[in-house]
Structure formats: C-alpha cells, structure tokens
Amino acid sequence: MDSVTTLVDLYRGNALAFLPATRDLGRLREAVQGCQGCDLYRDAAQAVFGEGKRTARLVLVGEQPGDREDLSGHPFVGPAGHLLDEALAAAGIDRSLTYVTNAVKHFKWTLRGKRRLHQKPRQDEIEACGPWLAAEIEAVRPEVLVCLGATAAQALLGRSFRVTQRRGELIRDTGLAPIVMATVHPSSVLRARDAEERRQGRELLIENLRQVAPFLGHGLGKGAG
Numbered sequence: 001m002d003s004v005t006t007l008v009d010l011y012r013g014n015a016l017a018f019l020p021a022t023r024d025l026g027r028l029r030e031a032v033q034g035c036q037g038c039d040l041y042r043d044a045a046q047a048v049f050g051e052g053k054r055t056a057r058l059v060l061v062g063e064q065p066g067d068r069e070d071l072s073g074h075p076f077v078g079p080a081g082h083l084l085d086e087a088l089a090a091a092g093i094d095r096s097l098t099y100v101t102n103a104v105k106h107f108k109w110t111l112r113g114k115r116r117l118h119q120k121p122r123q124d125e126i127e128a129c130g131p132w133l134a135a136e137i138e139a140v141r142p143e144v145l146v147c148l149g150a151t152a153a154q155a156l157l158g159r160s161f162r163v164t165q166r167r168g169e170l171i172r173d174t175g176l177a178p179i180v181m182a183t184v185h186p187s188s189v190l191r192a193r194d195a196e197e198r199r200q201g202r203e204l205l206i207e208n209l210r211q212v213a214p215f216l217g218h219g220l221g222k223g224a225g
C-alpha cells in the first residue's frame with residue numbers, strides 16, 4: 001500500500017457509499033446505522049460497530065454480531081465474548097485496551113421456534129461490509145490484527161486463506177498491520193462436542209493470543225482513546 005492508497009480504497013464494497021467523508025471512529029459509528037450496503041440491515045435491530053480504544057495496539061475481528069450483540073448494540077457481549085475475555089486475560093492481554101469488531105456489522109439470523117439463530121454471512125455480504133472494517137483498521141492503525149475465524153480471515157486476507165492450515169502464523173507485509181494472525185472464533189470453542197474438546201480449544205486460543213502479546217508492548221494502549 002503506498003502513501004496515497006488507503007485501506008478503504010482496497011475494500012470497495014457497497015458500504016463505501018455510506019461512509020462519511022471524515023472517517024474517525026465517532027463519525028463512522030454514527031454513519032453505520034444508516035448503511036444499506038446489503039440487505040442485512042432490514043432484519044437486524046441495529047448495526048453493531050467496533051468498540052475499544054482508538055489508540056489500541058490490538059484489533060480483534062470476529063464474524064458478525066450475535067443475538068445479544070444485536071439487541072445491546074455492543075460487540076462480543078454474549079457467551080463467545082465472555083470466552084474471549086477469559087482467553088485474553090489468560091494470555092496477559094487486557095481487553096479494555098484492545099479494539100474489538102466484526103467483519104459484518106448487522107446480525108444475520110433465521111428463526112427457529114422463538115430463537116434467532118446465527119446464519120453465516122454470504123461472501124457478497126462480507127464484501128459489501130468491507131469498507132467499514134477497513135475504515136476501522138485505518139482509524140486505529142493497530143500493531144497487531146487478529147482474525148477470529150474464517151470469515152474475518154477471508155474478509156481481510158483473501159478467500160483462499162485457510163485458518164485450519166495457517167492458524168497462529170505471524171503474517172507480515174499485508175498492508176493491514178505490522179503483524180496479522182488468524183485463529184479460531186471463540187464460538188467454535190463453545191460448539192465443541194464435549195468438555196475435553198472445549199478445554200483443548202480454549203487452551204489453543206489462549207496460546208495463539210499469547211503469541212501476539214510480545215508485540216503489544218507494556219500496558220498495550222498507546223494512550224487514552
């Protein structure tokens with residue numbers, strides 16, 4: 001990426017038309033509520049934008065908001081968010097000094113009985129939403145970017161990227177951040193078949209997060225956000 005090409009220029013999905021001219025986090029957060037870059041805004045309560053310090057050194061990217069996130073308007077507040085909190089703490093990383101977001105900003109769901117069940121976003125929906133994610137990364141400019149799961153990894157690193165093959169690899173020269181790493185989404189750990197598999201999944205997630213901790217510096221934050 002040269003000095004005049006911005007990240008947003010590289011992720012030119014339909015949401016681009018809804019991005020504000022000034023792309024600080026506050027204006028982006030307001031503007032995302034008006035986005036109609038794909039159809040997902042129709043059935044969601046609200047867009048769920050990223051949260052955290054503008055000065056965070058670590059940005060974590062998940063797939064999309066879940067039921068609780070959709071209702072509350074905050075990312076990673078459901079069971080997967082709690083597991084992420086635990087894993088970050090176990091890896092010595094303070095979540096309050098990170099920035100957490102999703103590749104897709106509106107909740108995609110299907111009704112099963114009375115429950116709204118998560119549905120995986122389609123490729124065209126992920127691509128449509130790309131400009132919001134690119135604008136967040138550009139606003140925060142983290143030292144380390146961690147993709148949680150295949151959707152985030154493929155949104156940022158390309159459709160051929162396989163988390164199963166490249167999990168935990170420290171990737172440089174992406175133009176996204178000095179270090180990019182992909183690991184599993186905490187919700188996949190929660191879906192484990194039994195307690196032992198869940199324990200192993202949790203340990204691996206913690207191990208991956210520990211790998212990036214040395215790049216974050218003491219205290220993680222670069223200052224108040």
Ligand code: SF4
Nearest residue numbers: 035037038105106129
């Ligand atoms: S999912 Fe993304 S692109 Fe689609 S309407 Fe929501 S914010 Fe816009």
